[in-house]
Amino acid sequence: MHTMWKGSISFGLVHIxxxxxxxxxxxxxxxxxxxxxxxxxxxxxxxxxxxxxxxxTNDIVKGYEYEPGRFVIIEKEELEEISQEKNKSIEIIDFVKLDEIDPVYFNRSYFIGPSEHGEKAYMLLKQAMDDSGKIGVAKITLRAKEHLAVVRVYNKGLVMETIYYPDEVRKIDHVPGLPTEMNVNEKELKMAIQLIEQLTTSFDPSKYTDQYRASLMELIQGKITGNEVTIAKEVPQTDILQLMEALQASIEQTKPVKARAVRKKKVTS
Incomplete structure (x- = not known):
């Protein structure tokens, strides 16, 4: 598995x-x-x-459009000056219970593995979090962006999941047409609860598959097997040694017809 980031987990004065x-x-x-x-x-x-x-690419700069058609240019050096990329640490700020964070906040997941000489401290943190039932709320800088994240126990190790900041999660009140309080039929409610109970089971992720992807792959394989393939036309490449000849030929083709005829007559006479 490819290592995508190296650094440390820090909480208090502990660095792993x-x-x-x-x-x-x-x-x-x-x-x-x-x-x-x-x-x-x-x-x-x-x-x-x-x-x-x-x-x-070198002719492109970054700009923020603060009004339609009006920009402020942000130089690369200015971005580097405020970047926290040099801080190679997952800084745990607080410890909370996992069920206090709604799943809407979760974004991407990363496995955390110990670096050299960090195995003992790594396992100590894992065991302490496991026994306490708590997860760590942390900050980390990835690809020049500061992320909010959580660190938690996952099977035999630890996993870090980036989460959205509160102002990045939209308010559900903005959803149009949300019903207000209404009376629910008691009989219908009991039937709905009964149906939920009948469909309740233990979560087994292996039973869920992407049927569309499987069908699309089956379609692609069927076309390959049936030789329903197309070959792209080869894009002509101009060799450097032939460049002058190609330019001269292009010039000849674009000359007026009368000029070419006069030149041809001189050559034959």
């Missing part, structure tokens, strides 16, 4: 060297956009609509 590993992965089937006529992959270019020309 650790590594982070991505705990999840997307299983979406990725497809390319092709030209309908020749099935060649579409190329996306960075173009300035005002200058009407393609631009390089």
């Amino acid at each position: 060297p650790i590594k982070l590993f991505a705990a999840t992965e997307e299983k979406d089937i990725k497809m390319r956009y092709l030209h309908k006529e020749c099935h060649t992959p579409i190329k996306y270019e960075k173009v300035c609509p005002a200058c009407e020309k393609e631009i390089e």
Whole structure:
């Protein structure tokens, strides 16, 4: 498993060297956009609509649009100055109960593994959290962004999950058409509870599969087996040594017909 981050977990004066590993992965089937006529992959270019020309990455700066069409430019050096990226620590601020955090706050999961010489302290933290039934609320900087996160026990080790800040979670009151208080039929309520009880079971994640992804993969494999494949046209590449010849040929093709005829007559006479 690839190490994506190295640092430490700190709480109080305790520092535990650790590594982070991505705990999840997307299983979406990725497809390319092709030209309908020749099935060649579409190329996306960075173009300035005002200058009407393609631009390089070095010509791009970041700006914040504070009003429509009005920006303040933020330089790379200014971003680096306020960045907390140099702080390689998962700083645990508080310990709370897991059921106090609504699942709507959870974002991405990362496995935490001990670094060299950190095994004993790692297991000590895991055991202490397990026995207390508490999880740690922490802050960490990943990819130049400060994240709120929780550290908790997961099976044999620890897992860190980034969570949204309160102002990143929208208010449910903003959902249109939410019903207000209304009287619920007692008989219907009992039937609904009975149905829930009948469908209640222990959570087994292995029983749930992405049926759409499985059907799409079956469709793709069927087309490959049936030889229903298309081969993209090879995009012609101009060799550097042939560049001058290609330019000269292009010039000849774009010359007026009369000029080419006069030149041809001189050559034959």
